[in-house]
Amino acid sequence: MNNIYEDLKDALDKKQGVALATVVGGPAHVGTKLLVFPNKTAHGTLGLPELDEYVRADAANAIWSGDASIFSYSLPTAQSFDVFIEGFPPPPMLIIVGAGHIAIPLTIFAKTLNYRVVVIDARAAFATRERFPSADELIVAWPDETLEKMDLYPSTSVAVLTHDPKFDEPTLKVVLTRNFGYIGAIGNRKTGADRAERLLKQGLTEEQIKRIHGPIGLNIGGAEPEEMALAIMAEIVAVRHHKNPTEILDWTKK
Amino acid sequence: MNNIYEDLKDALDKKQGVALATVVGGPAHVGTKLLVFPNKTAHGTLGLPELDEYVRADAANAIWSGDASIFSYSLPTAQSFDVFIEGFPPPPMLIIVGAGHIAIPLTIFAKTLNYRVVVIDARAAFATRERFPSADELIVAWPDETLEKMDLYPSTSVAVLTHDPKFDEPTLKVVLTRNFGYIGAIGNRKTGADRAERLLKQGLTEEQIKRIHGPIGLNIGGAEPEEMALAIMAEIVAVRHHKNPTEILDWTKK
Numbered sequence: 001m002n003n004i005y006e007d008l009k010d011a012l013d014k015k016q017g018v019a020l021a022t023v024v025g026g027p028a029h030v031g032t033k034l035l036v037f038p039n040k041t042a043h044g045t046l047g048l049p050e051l052d053e054y055v056r057a058d059a060a061n062a063i064w065s066g067d068a069s070i071f072s073y074s075l076p077t078a079q080s081f082d083v084f085i086e087g088f089p090p091p092p093m094l095i096i097v098g099a100g101h102i103a104i105p106l107t108i109f110a111k112t113l114n115y116r117v118v119v120i121d122a123r124a125a126f127a128t129r130e131r132f133p134s135a136d137e138l139i140v141a142w143p144d145e146t147l148e149k150m151d152l153y154p155s156t157s158v159a160v161l162t163h164d165p166k167f168d169e170p171t172l173k174v175v176l177t178r179n180f181g182y183i184g185a186i187g188n189r190k191t192g193a194d195r196a197e198r199l200l201k202q203g204l205t206e207e208q209i210k211r212i213h214g215p216i217g218l219n220i221g222g223a224e225p226e227e228m229a230l231a232i233m234a235e236i237v238a239v240r241h242h243k244n245p246t247e248i249l250d251w252t253k254k
Numbered sequence: 255m256n257n258i259y260e261d262l263k264d265a266l267d268k269k270q271g272v273a274l275a276t277v278v279g280g281p282a283h284v285g286t287k288l289l290v291f292p293n294k295t296a297h298g299t300l301g302l303p304e305l306d307e308y309v310r311a312d313a314a315n316a317i318w319s320g321d322a323s324i325f326s327y328s329l330p331t332a333q334s335f336d337v338f339i340e341g342f343p344p345p346p347m348l349i350i351v352g353a354g355h356i357a358i359p360l361t362i363f364a365k366t367l368n369y370r371v372v373v374i375d376a377r378a379a380f381a382t383r384e385r386f387p388s389a390d391e392l393i394v395a396w397p398d399e400t401l402e403k404m405d406l407y408p409s410t411s412v413a414v415l416t417h418d419p420k421f422d423e424p425t426l427k428v429v430l431t432r433n434f435g436y437i438g439a440i441g442n443r444k445t446g447a448d449r450a451e452r453l454l455k456q457g458l459t460e461e462q463i464k465r466i467h468g469p470i471g472l473n474i475g476g477a478e479p480e481e482m483a484l485a486i487m488a489e490i491v492a493v494r495h496h497k498n499p500t501e502i503l504d505w506t507k508k
Contacts (some may be wrong), residue, residue: 108366112359113480218472220488221495226367234474234488241475 062087316341
């Protein structure tokens with residue numbers, strides 16, 4: 001049991017997502033615990049492999065919602081268990097692809113909102129510590145190759161700001177086939193439509209392509225890089241909180 | 255003529271708003287210039303007092319729009335003049351009333367967007383340089399008395415974050431009878447409705463009260479101070495760019 005708490009502390013310290021499940025009611029095993037990680041591996045047992053299996057799926061979801069609540073499970077053996085599942089989400093992450101002029105204020109906004117910020121650009125002159133003093137990670141490499149090796153989660157947002165199909169299309173192709181929370185890409189409607197057509201020809205589905213937010217950001221006006229960055233950050237937060245477009249402007253629902 | 259450029263340079267250096275009007279076509283006075291300040295006082299002349307008078311109003315508007323364009327004037331004397339009017343807006347200003355936990359990230363966002371930021375709070379323990387290292391001005395005083403003495407302009411936004419009628423009502427009373435760009439006040443719908451009723455009894459008009467954005471901020475979800483601050487900043491920028499609520503979320507219009 002102590003091992004479970006050590007692993008929990010370790011996951012929290014490392015700011016990895018984790019969920020803790022505890023049997024709080026049932027014919028047996030009350031107090032047993034299961035720790036579930038983002039990749040759905042687990043540590044510990046609730047006493048019955050079948051119960052572990054059910055709980056693992058709900059616990060993995062709780063990691064991202066951060067919810068704490070009791071779930072009830074009826075096993076085929078007719079035994080019922082109440083399991084308290086607490087999710088501990090990792091800090092949300094923003095991956096900025098393209099270290100241009102919008103990326104600078106976007107990094108400031110995201111850091112202020114306690115996001116982990118990773119900036120990727122193949123151009124070493126752009127992705128510098130001088131330009132991004134507060135970024136958690138600066139990666140000078142091809143974005144698609146970098147993203148292929150990264151863990152993406154439902155709390156991961158990706159902002160593609162390269163303005164260059166040679167970078168943004170391979171990036172979108174990698175991200176759209178993965179698990180992630182938000183993806184937005186810069187470019188006007190025409191650019192977006194052309195890009196969608198090319199991605200479709202390259203084998204992505206319409207459903208995958210529809211997940212791209214483009215033109216990126218809420219339409220709050222203004223053409224300054226700082227205003228663009230603000231519009232993008234506001235959209236990322238709105239999507240994270242599952243606000244649909246009509247709700248966001250509906251002051252009567254606040 | 256040189257004096258005009260000296261005054262123009264002076265106003266630009268001081269980051270005051272200013273507009274320059276130049277006669278570019280007409281039966282006479284081509285090349286004459288008039289400098290117009292936010293309070294509609296002017297320096298110089300376009301040669302005809304009546305023309306100065308007409309131009310002064312349009313130039314005062316151009317200060318806030320930042321537009322540069324040719325206006326045509328037909329005087330009662332049947333003379334027509336083309337006047338090129340260039341507006342130079344001052345940096346937008348955000349006045350934050352209430353130096354609590356939302357004011358801190360809001361100051362960071364507004365400074366990143368190049369706003370001049372003034373934080374006012376009667377409580378000295380809150381309005382400190384440690385809490386607001388990047389604010390342009392920290393004022394420990396009653397907000398209503400402070401605002402009464404300040405110049406407010408169409409580029410001025412006011413965010414009332416006190417959560418306390420004893421501070422926010424006198425503040426709203428002062429601001430709503432003045433010239434300003436945006437005012438928002440924290441509090442849920444019920445708080446807002448109660449406040450509106452009290453302000454109405456204190457002599458404000460329904461039209462004035464309707465200008466309060468409340469609950470403050472775009473409805474992007476999230477209850478963290480940083481998320482609230484982001485929602486407020488996004489609303490201020492949207493209002494500054496005359497985005498109406500339905501437009502902001504309409505990605506097809508981007």
